[in-house]
Amino acid sequence: MxxxxxxxxxxxxxxxxxxxxxxxxxxxxxxxxxxxxxxxxxxxxxxxxxxxxxxxxxxxxxxxxxxxxxxxxxxCDEPVFDLARDAFQWRAGIRDNCLAKAGIHCQSCQDACDTEAISFRYSVGQVPRPEVDAGSCTGCGACVAVCPQDAIDLVVPEHERVNEQTVITDKG
Structure with missing residues (x-):
């Protein structure tokens, strides 16, 4: 959960x-x-x-x-950063208030995703729905910045959860 x-x-x-x-x-x-x-x-x-x-x-x-x-x-002169770590633990997750999930054509998150981790599945007679490939997602937040509905959370996958830090939702 x-x-x-x-x-x-x-x-x-x-x-x-x-x-x-x-x-x-x-x-x-x-x-x-x-x-x-x-x-x-x-x-x-x-x-x-x-x-x-x-x-x-x-x-x-x-x-x-x-x-x-x-x-x-x-x-930074302090021992704060460690390039041996992943940059971010979180990955993109798309909430139900996504425009595409509401039947409105929007693919701004896919357009912003350099790693092509967000794609849209086409179905006959329906607006394409977003899917996130967590293995390709870097957690860079580019999709969060462009989403017109603030429908993208950055979620720490279950197997990487540390101290229950799971969802980053705000843009600032």
Whole structure:
């Protein structure tokens, strides 16, 4: 069963934990290792790293996704980033409020997905419906940034769940 971090944030008066939206290639020790200098935020060319909860850098897919340029890694002097890790544990998941699931032609998520992890299945007499190949999805958030319905969650698969951090839903 998926745990909604948006719901948890609501129950905490809307404040997400810094570790829920942490930068790529960081782990559970992120909050302990980060000195909140902002160097990674300033280095991010996409502007997806922003000062967040407690001054920690947090990732927000408001306008763009992560290109994995590693500028944040190179800008940081602390032992925060580890390129041996996957950049993100989460993968795209499409909610029921998706326009295509409501019978409206929309494929903006597929168009934004460089790895082609999102495809649309065609059926006779129906609008194509989205499918996500979790094995191809990098969790970059490009699909989240372009979705007109905010219908894409970033979900940590069951086998990779750590501390019940399961769903990242907000764009910032």
């Amino acid at each position: 998926a745990v909604s971090l948006a719901r948890r944030a609501f129950l905490r008066s809307g404040k997400p934990l810094a570790s829920e939206h942490r930068p790529p290639w960081t782990g559970e020790d992120f909050v302990d290792a980060c000195v909140r200098c902002g160097d990674c935020i300033n280095a991010c060319p996409e502007g997806i790293l922003q000062k967040g909860d407690g001054g920690f850098p947090q990732i927000h897919f408001n306008h763009d996704g992560c290109t994995f340029c590693q500028e944040c890694v190179h800008a």
